[in-house]
Structures are given as C-alpha cells and as structure tokens.
Amino acid sequence: MLSLDIAPRGRPLRLLCVGAHCDDLEIGCGGTVLDWLARYPGAEVTWAVMSASGTRAVEARRSAAAFLRRAASRAVALHDFPDGHFPARFSELKAAFAALARAGSPDVVLTHRLEDRHQDHRLVAELAWQTFRDHLILEFEIPKYEGDLGNPNLYVPLTPSAARRKVANLMRLFPTQRSKDWFRPETFEATMHLRGLECRAPSGFAEAFQARKLVFGGGG
Numbered sequence: 320m321l322s323l324d325i326a327p328r329g330r331p332l333r334l335l336c337v338g339a340h341c342d343d344l345e346i347g348c349g350g351t352v353l354d355w356l357a358r359y360p361g362a363e364v365t366w367a368v369m370s371a372s373g374t375r376a377v378e379a380r381r382s383a384a385a386f387l388r389r390a391a392s393r394a395v396a397l398h399d400f401p402d403g404h405f406p407a408r409f410s411e412l413k414a415a416f417a418a419l420a421r422a423g424s425p426d427v428v429l430t431h432r433l434e435d436r437h438q439d440h441r442l443v444a445e446l447a448w449q450t451f452r453d454h455l456i457l458e459f460e461i462p463k464y465e466g467d468l469g470n471p472n473l474y475v476p477l478t479p480s481a482a483r484r485k486v487a488n489l490m491r492l493f494p495t496q497r498s499k500d501w502f503r504p505e506t507f508e509a510t511m512h513l514r515g516l517e518c519r520a521p522s523g524f525a526e527a528f529q530a531r532k533l534v535f536g537g538g539g
C-alpha cells in the first residue's frame with residue numbers, strides 16, 4: 320500500500336479541527352491528531368468546538384490542552400450554539416466558519432461527515448465544505464445510536480501510544496459523559512480496531528475518514 324505523507328515542504332503543518340460538540344473531535348480524530356503532532360513537530364492547530372458552554376466548556380478546554388500538548392501553536396475557539404439546534408442558527412454558524420477562514424488557511428480540515436445522521440454534525444460538515452473551497456477536508460466518523468458508520472476511504476494507522484492516550488484522555492477528561500451507556504472505552508477501542516484491521520495497521524488501531532476529494536500534483 321502506498322503511504323501518503325501530508326506534511327507540507329519547508330513549513331509547519333497547519334491543521335484545522337472543527338467539531339460540533341465537546342468530545343466529537345476527540346472521538347473522531349483524537350488519535351490522528353496525537354499521532355500527527357508526534358510525527359510533524361512544529362504543527363500549528365486551530366481547534367474549534369461549536370457547542371461548548373458551562374461545565375462542558377471547561378472539559379473541552381482541558382481536553383484540547385491534553386490533545387494539543389505537542390502543537391507548536393494552538394488556538395482554541397469555543398462557541399455556545401445550543402446542542403441539537405444548529406440548523407436554527409445557520410447564519411451565526413456560517414459567520415463563525417467565516418471567522419475561522421479569515422484566521423488562516425489550513426493544510427487539512429478535520430470535521431464531521433456530510434452523511435452524519437446528527438443534524439448538528441451534518442451542518443458543521445456542510446459549512447466546512449461551503450467555507451473551505453480549496454482545501455483538503457477529511458471527514459471523521461462518530462459511532463452513535465443511529466448507526467450511520469459508512470465506508471471510509473482514508474485510514475490513519477495509529478501508534479499504540481496514540482490509540483491508548485486517545486481513550487485514556489476521553490475517559491479522564493469528560494466526566495459529564497460517563498453516565499451515557501455508549502461512552503465507554505470499548506466503544507472507542509472497537510471502532511479503532513475495526514478500522515485498524517481494514518487498513519492492516521501494525522498496531523491494530525486506526526482512525527478512518529471520508530476523503531471526498533483529493534487533488535494529486537500541482538499541475539504547474
């Protein structure tokens with residue numbers, strides 16, 4: 320299997336991660352972020368969560384600090400759009416995305432899948448595609464009751480350390496979620512195991528994404 324490297328030449332990797340709710344980014348791409356920050360020193364990360372208020376904002380901030388510990392620079396943007404009601408706040412969300420675009424041009428945008436069954440997730444994915452028109456967007460997956468996992472086409476094999484730390488951080492840093500029956504180490508490990516076997520990850524663990532559009536070569 321040809322392995323592709325996302326690092327730009329001659330300058331640090333710029334990464335934008337946009338999640339709807341607290342813990343979405345960690346569940347969807349936490350292992351990938353940990354792995355890339357170890358692999359690409361100097362990376363600059365913008366980490367945006369659209370619904371984070373009160374206790375959940377405290378959790379989101381602590382978690383961002385843990386996941387982005389190795390980033391050369393990190394900007395954390397927390398908004399307080401109401402959970403479950405993003406479509407009713409479309410214009411303000413679009414403005415929040417425009418502000419992210421004005422703040423800089425990322426090499427990679429990590430965000431939700433367009434096919435996600437959660438309306439907030441789906442709208443965030445749509446706004447990412449509306450806003451970032453000349454960028455690599457990779458869409459992560461969130462296991463959920465609706466059972467909307469698809470057939471990803473891009474895999475990031477994780478080191479054992481990245482996979483382990485992802486799960487440990489999730490369980491440690493989101494105490495408000497522990498009462499939910501699905502918020503268990505087994506959920507996160509199982510998803511990474513499944514994607515790990517699909518891409519023959521040496522560690523057995525991987526995260527997977529929908530890479531809807533890839534452009535090869537500069538054409539110049």
Ligand SMILES: [Zn+2]
Pocket residue numbers: 339340343437440
């Ligand atoms: Zn969510």
